[in-house]
Amino acid sequence: MERIYFYKLTADSGGAPCVERGLLSLAICKPIIRKKANEGDLIFGFAASSLHLDNRLIYIARVTKVARNGEYFTSRKYARRGDCIYALDATRFVWRSGALHHGPKDMVHDLGRPPDYPRANVLLSEDFRYFGKAGGDDYKRRFPRVKYAVEHLGQGFRVHHSQALRQELLHMASWVWQRAPRKVMGQPTSAPSRRICHRARPCGVI
Numbered sequence: 001m002e003r004i005y006f007y008k009l010t011a012d013s014g015g016a017p018c019v020e021r022g023l024l025s026l027a028i029c030k031p032i033i034r035k036k037a038n039e040g041d042l043i044f045g046f047a048a049s050s051l052h053l054d055n056r057l058i059y060i061a062r063v064t065k066v067a068r069n070g071e072y073f074t075s076r077k078y079a080r081r082g083d084c085i086y087a088l089d090a091t092r093f094v095w096r097s098g099a100l101h102h103g104p105k106d107m108v109h110d111l112g113r114p115p116d117y118p119r120a121n122v123l124l125s126e127d128f129r130y131f132g133k134a135g136g137d138d139y140k141r142r143f144p145r146v147k148y149a150v151e152h153l154g155q156g157f158r159v160h161h162s163q164a165l166r167q168e169l170l171h172m173a174s175w176v177w178q179r180a181p182r183k184v185m186g187q188p189t190s191a192p193s194r195r196i197c198h199r200a201r202p203c204g205v206i
Contacts, residue, residue, distance in 0.1 A: 004169050005033050006044035006150070007157035010051055012058050012132055012189035015101035017045065018083035019184055024061050024125040027072055027083040028102055028110045031119040033157055039063050042173060043123070046150050047135065051189060055150050056135035058189075060173055061128035070111070072122035082192070086111060093117060100192035129176050134186025142175065143168045 007030065009016075016029040026034060026043070037043065045058040072078050073086045073093065085099035086107060092114050095104040102110065112119035140147035145168045149158065161169065 003037065003041045003159055004044070004161060004166060005037060005041065005157055005159050006046065006153070006169070007033070008046050008048035008051075008055070008150070008153060009058055010048045011193065012047065012051060013101070013192050014188040015083050015085075015192060017059060017061070017130065018081055019059075019128075019130045020081055022126065022183060023081075024059065024128040024130060024183075025072070025078070025081065025083055025122055026061075027081075027122040028085065028106070030157070031110065031112070034121045034123055035119055036159075037063050037066070037123055039066060042169070043125075044169065044173075047189075052133075052135075054137040055140075056137045057131055057139055057176070058135050059128060059130040059132075060176055061123075061125035061130075062173075063123050064126045065124040067122040067124060068120075070117055070120040072124075073120070091115065093120070128183055129180045130184050130186070131180075132186035133189040139172055139176075143172045146172055 016026060018025045018027065033043065041063045043061050043063065045060075047054070047056045047058055049055060067075070067078075070088065070093065073084055074088050078084050082100055085096050085101050086093045087096050093107060093111055095102070095107055110119060111117045145165045149165055
């Protein structure tokens with residue numbers, strides 16, 4: 001059975017998630033979700049109140065591939081993507097000079113410690129709906145359990161749900177797909193940032 005993850009973003013700057021050329025990737029931030037999620041799992045990203053007071057929906061994605069063990073950062077296929085911010089230098093990863101997101105001090109948070117880099121998994125989705133700053137909170141009127149769960153979610157993410165909440169999340173995903181004709185419905189809320197996310201928490205999650 002697929003798992004359903006949801007969390008709140010404190011920033012939506014095009015890095016986590018990164019949406020380019022019909023592909024959504026989660027390569028930085030949320031290391032626990034990236035480590036545990038598998039193909040077929042659903043991920044919901046809602047805005048934290050510090051980003052948008054209405055806790056609007058930012059995106060929903062069904063994982064279609066997991067790039068494991070640093071593959072995302074070593075493959076030429078993904079090299080031009082905005083969140084491909086690390087590169088392999090001999091046997092160690094380094095931050096790509098000039099990358100628009102994070103910085104060298106974020107590498108352990110994003111990838112884990114060398115030489116194993118246990119967090120270097122990247123979630124990829126070709127089956128998603130991304131709204132960014134065009135997202136709304138109209139889901140709250142149709143899905144009261146989701147509304148309550150999102151408004152009461154604190155730091156971290158949620159993956160264990162009652163059967164009733166799980167069904168509402170699945171119905172919500174179907175409803176969103178029916179209403180949104182395109183994968184990308186809006187632009188990121190803000191410009192990219194190199195601030196240290198796991199200390200100041202500006203670029204991804206609470």
